[in-house]
Amino acid sequence: MLKSMSVVREAIADDEADDAMAERVAAGQAKEQVETGRRVLPIVEGVVLVAALFAPLVLQDYLTVFATRVIILALFALSFDLVWGYAGIMSFGQALFFGSAGYGVALLARDLDITNIFLVLPAGTIIGLTFALLLGGFLLLGRHPSSVIFVSLGTLTGSYAADRLARGWYYLGGQNGIPSIAPMTIGGYEFLEGPPFYYLVLGILVVVYLLCRFLVRSQFGLALAGLRENEQRIAFFGYKAQHLKAIIFAIGGAIAGLAGSLYAFHEGFVWPNMVGVVVSTQVVLYVLFGGSGTLIGAVIGTVIVEGVSFWLSDNYRDIWPIILGLLLLLVILFRPLGLISLVSGERERVGSFGAAAKETEKEKRNAAP
Amino acid sequence: MANAFAAAFEILSFGAIIVLIVLGLGIIASMMGIFNFAQGEFVLLGAYITYLAYAKGLPIWAGMVAAPFVVGALGFVLEALIIRRFYAAPIVAMLGTYALGLIIREVVRGLIGGFYLTVPEPIGGSIDIGTIHISAWRFTIIIITLLVMAGCYLLLSRTSFGLRMRATLENPSLARASGISTPLMYGATFAFGSALAGLAGALIVPVFSLYADLGLRFLIQGFVAVMVGGVGSFIGPVAGAGVIGTLSAALPWVMAPVVADILVFVLAIVFIKFRPQGLIAGRGV
Numbered sequence: 001m002l003k004s005m006s007v008v009r010e011a012i013a014d015d016e017a018d019d020a021m022a023e024r025v026a027a028g029q030a031k032e033q034v035e036t037g038r039r040v041l042p043i044v045e046g047v048v049l050v051a052a053l054f055a056p057l058v059l060q061d062y063l064t065v066f067a068t069r070v071i072i073l074a075l076f077a078l079s080f081d082l083v084w085g086y087a088g089i090m091s092f093g094q095a096l097f098f099g100s101a102g103y104g105v106a107l108l109a110r111d112l113d114i115t116n117i118f119l120v121l122p123a124g125t126i127i128g129l130t131f132a133l134l135l136g137g138f139l140l141l142g143r144h145p146s147s148v149i150f151v152s153l154g155t156l157t158g159s160y161a162a163d164r165l166a167r168g169w170y171y172l173g174g175q176n177g178i179p180s181i182a183p184m185t186i187g188g189y190e191f192l193e194g195p196p197f198y199y200l201v202l203g204i205l206v207v208v209y210l211l212c213r214f215l216v217r218s219q220f221g222l223a224l225a226g227l228r229e230n231e232q233r234i235a236f237f238g239y240k241a242q243h244l245k246a247i248i249f250a251i252g253g254a255i256a257g258l259a260g261s262l263y264a265f266h267e268g269f270v271w272p273n274m275v276g277v278v279v280s281t282q283v284v285l286y287v288l289f290g291g292s293g294t295l296i297g298a299v300i301g302t303v304i305v306e307g308v309s310f311w312l313s314d315n316y317r318d319i320w321p322i323i324l325g326l327l328l329l330l331v332i333l334f335r336p337l338g339l340i341s342l343v344s345g346e347r348e349r350v351g352s353f354g355a356a357a358k359e360t361e362k363e364k365r366n367a368a369p
Numbered sequence: 370m371a372n373a374f375a376a377a378f379e380i381l382s383f384g385a386i387i388v389l390i391v392l393g394l395g396i397i398a399s400m401m402g403i404f405n406f407a408q409g410e411f412v413l414l415g416a417y418i419t420y421l422a423y424a425k426g427l428p429i430w431a432g433m434v435a436a437p438f439v440v441g442a443l444g445f446v447l448e449a450l451i452i453r454r455f456y457a458a459p460i461v462a463m464l465g466t467y468a469l470g471l472i473i474r475e476v477v478r479g480l481i482g483g484f485y486l487t488v489p490e491p492i493g494g495s496i497d498i499g500t501i502h503i504s505a506w507r508f509t510i511i512i513i514t515l516l517v518m519a520g521c522y523l524l525l526s527r528t529s530f531g532l533r534m535r536a537t538l539e540n541p542s543l544a545r546a547s548g549i550s551t552p553l554m555y556g557a558t559f560a561f562g563s564a565l566a567g568l569a570g571a572l573i574v575p576v577f578s579l580y581a582d583l584g585l586r587f588l589i590q591g592f593v594a595v596m597v598g599g600v601g602s603f604i605g606p607v608a609g610a611g612v613i614g615t616l617s618a619a620l621p622w623v624m625a626p627v628v629a630d631i632l633v634f635v636l637a638i639v640f641i642k643f644r645p646q647g648l649i650a651g652r653g654v
Contacts, residue, residue, distance in 0.1 A: 138642065152460065153593070153596060158638075164631060168627030322479070325475060328464075328468040332468060333454060
């Protein structure tokens, strides 16, 4: 399986070999609808959206609160998916941007009494963006391209160091974090937990999702997919691979920051784990589970992991993390593209986006010197 | 004077602990190109086995001797079942070993509950030199670390097993052509690295006590040490571990511990950025 995958991947990078690739994929994964060219992901996206729209109507109150949290985490997962699933940058420290934005808005609310939604959300986004620009710029740019290992360990270390800082710094509340953050406001209205907050978050998720969808289907997104599959070839095409990576890393950081500020206001408190390794690896789990490299995969992965863990944690709290580890191992070994690959083919994931795909590829060929 | 000596001993013993933990990590990373996220949990398992022996009323020494063998055997089995599939893809290997580590950690957490369990030092008391008292057990750890380091070095550089191991890792196809069973060598290397982690866990448990996140605490420090030292040789990670261990033990004496903690990581990452090959470049022993 793995071997046939790598064969397929090589073929993908070779844009002449499209048909050969389709044949190989079809041979390897006969069940999938690659041959017919039917596109499954838009249907999945539609189903998920409809389900999300009607969820608060059927869910009890406490479940709506839970669903809101899941949607915020899905937004966070989206940021990691852009970075890892599309650009192939292993960011083990995505929580650094999530958590620092959370801390940032918590401080705004605590010390400056700023809770206006039009101020705090942009502030959180900018905090995430700034940290991602700094860290990403340092790790990714430079005379020598950094190795994947260095980037992944660098982000991991960054997140770990931030965790230690948050734990040790009295101003940030130390071990306890910052409790009882005032609710987010718009004019005189306060966003408390419940359906309005849910729909606000869902709206933000949909907007960000559409922006990401536009982004990954653009020239830029196609170049990123190429980067993930074969960085060297993209570099030979004349793209500045390092710059592309730094840009997507910064965008991912901004989205994580947005999610982090929403999370801080929704939960009403921030604590050191939020910037640390625990949350960083959690988001990796979501995306791997759902299927990296498809936007909807990240969302579905978050919903499934959080949903199952919520459901199991009543009766099987102790063994749930063990089950999670086992499932993750199985997914990595046997379904490296995540659960979404059960319904959609490799071809749909990689980059023949829409009917205009052929033209786009030609454009790309012309655009490159 | 006495204070300075005590500080120096403290720094030295912490450095030795880090070196001990990084040895296994470094051998697996250098020789196999895999950053094993489950290494921290191998340390934890070693500690747990020692605790188990103690709780069952066996001498602690017995647990400490058993730990590396049990963890090594487990490493061998895991390599054959799972790790083997990851060699082509280092990032997937990280995620896969992370999942493995998660499973081991949570199983141990389930076994010990959320407690901090203490294991007494097999050699208690202190060694008195004039007016200075140093912990006898920490001193023993330093001695054992030195012995293990020398042993590993000799094993890799002087024995035929070490030669075959290095041959396999440097050029697998040529090694196979020369009649070396490469899958067996990979398994043996991984088992060896795991056994070292088990030993480290067994030795440090009296100092740090046993809790489920024991391994996690050292994992990131270990990775950073390996990168600082340089991947690809035996001596590189050891040197890196010495530097990182010494720095993280020494800096809190001169500045606020929080700042020191973070400064070590920042310095290390900046160093690796500008010298990606690490302190000691080059391959081999």
